[in-house]
Amino acid sequence: KAGVTQTPRYLIKTRGQQVTLSCSPISGHRSVSWYQQTPGQGLQFLFEYFSETQRNKGNFPGRFSGRQFSNSRSEMNVSTLELGDSALYLCASSLDGTSNQPQHFGDGTRLSIL
């Protein structure tokens, strides 16, 4: 079956703009999590959605937000972009979000801020 699909693959934005990234989980998966990957900080958890509700949130400012739709697809939004937001944003899905279930990752969206 198809894996986790993230769109777009690449984005270039300027400071102050906002951006929306999309994630389609594996069919049947109801939990979607978002992670930020940078060379300096590594992989950091942003938030998790399950049944259209944010269930968990990492230590990121309020400029980072997300949502999940009834078909489990998820979007994350970053407003007032800063240079430091340049990163690879990864989406991961799991069946029902229990902690012992492996998360399956997409290819990511590479966001560059000029």
Added chain:
Amino acid sequence: AQSVSQHNHHVILSEAASLELGCNYSYGGTVNLFWYVQYPGQHLQLLLKYFSGDPLVKGIKGFEAEFIKSKFSFNLRKPSVQWSDTAEYFCAVTSYGNNRLAFGKGNQVVVIP
């Protein structure tokens, strides 16, 4: 919050050499442990996982890992590496009831033919 430590960020070894990557975590309660691999240009893939039971777990491509609770460790091993094992390896942890993965900084492994 949990933290995960991986040492020796860059590892270079020859084909057929043995590989061991260390992973230590900080959380003292019930944990679920994972090793993920990221091959060049590819997405993160699950290598193996430990939830309970036998502390020695086997994963794909000949990898195995041992959970030592008293040492808060989950080290990854492979007896004989191949050039195709060149990749970045990440150790990750979730605590019981929380789906949030805490990752280590990763080990960049380069296998020389």
